[in-house]
Amino acid sequence: MSLRVAVRCGLALLGVLIGACDGGGADDASVSDDARAAADTGAVDTGVEPADAGETGPAHCLGADLFIEAFEPGTSVTLFNPTAAPIDSSDGYVFCQQPIYPSVASLEADVVIGPNERHVFPWPSGFTRNLDGGEIALYRRxxxxxxxxxxDFICWGTGHSPSRKNVAEMDGDWIGDCAGPITGASMRRLPDTEGGGADDYDVTGVAEPLACP
Incomplete structure (x- = not known):
């Protein structure tokens, strides 16, 4: 082999080695422009649009846990889940109307309430059936x-004694007087309210069921 041929072969081999080390060169058609841009910026296209940080919904949909949507004294109490995840109502939740403290699970066990869904539980035994006055509270533990x-805390008419209204007032869960006496079949939370006072409830029972987008 002549010296010229040997040099040419050596240069060709060197070019192959350099190409292997730098990933095949900038003209490698197997790598898309989008992939190169992502590599340069550190961005990864997941195909999912980011959520609108300013997106909101009705006030009753902004809660982080179960709340009392409606109740019919002596018959039933309805819990609503405003969150985006299912909630196991048997996991420590307790109703309160002094001196009675029934767990939600004791009314009906193993109930998982899905997102934007409700469940109707039996009215706790021993709770007042009085439409002219009473209260009901829901505790996480x-x-x-x-x-x-x-x-959550709700009182109506003349209220109930002894009361947990003072606890509700500590962090604004209830402000002001109780709602009026119940004049219909049930008492319901009104749509787009926070449930923090008399004006947030319908004592005639004709308000529409709650829903979240």
Whole structure:
């Protein structure tokens, strides 16, 4: 082999080795422009549009846990799940109307309430059936003097004694007087309200069921 041929072969071999080390060169058609851009910026296209940070919904849909949507004293109480995840209502939830503290599971066990869904439970035994006055509270756990544990509180008419209204007032779960006496079959939370006072409830029972987008 002549010296010229040997040099040419050596240069060709060197070019192959350099190409292998730099990934095949900038003209490699197997790598798309989008992939190169992602590599340059560190971005990854997942194909999922980001959520609108300013997106909101009706006030009743902004809660982070179960709340009381409606109740018919002596018959039933309805819990609503405004969140995007299912909630196991048997996981420590407790109703309160002093001096009675029934767990939700004792009314009906193993109930998982799906997102934007409700479940109707039997009215707790021993709770008042009085349409002219009463209260009902829902707790995340049995810490009845802790406002962080109290998820919801509703009172109507003349209220109830002894009361947990003072606990509800500690962090604004209830403000002002109780709602009026129940004049219909049930008492319902009104759509697009926070459930924090008399004006947020319909004592005639004709309000529409709640829904979240």
């Amino acid at each position: 049995g810490a009845f003097l802790d406002p962080e544990s109290q998820l």
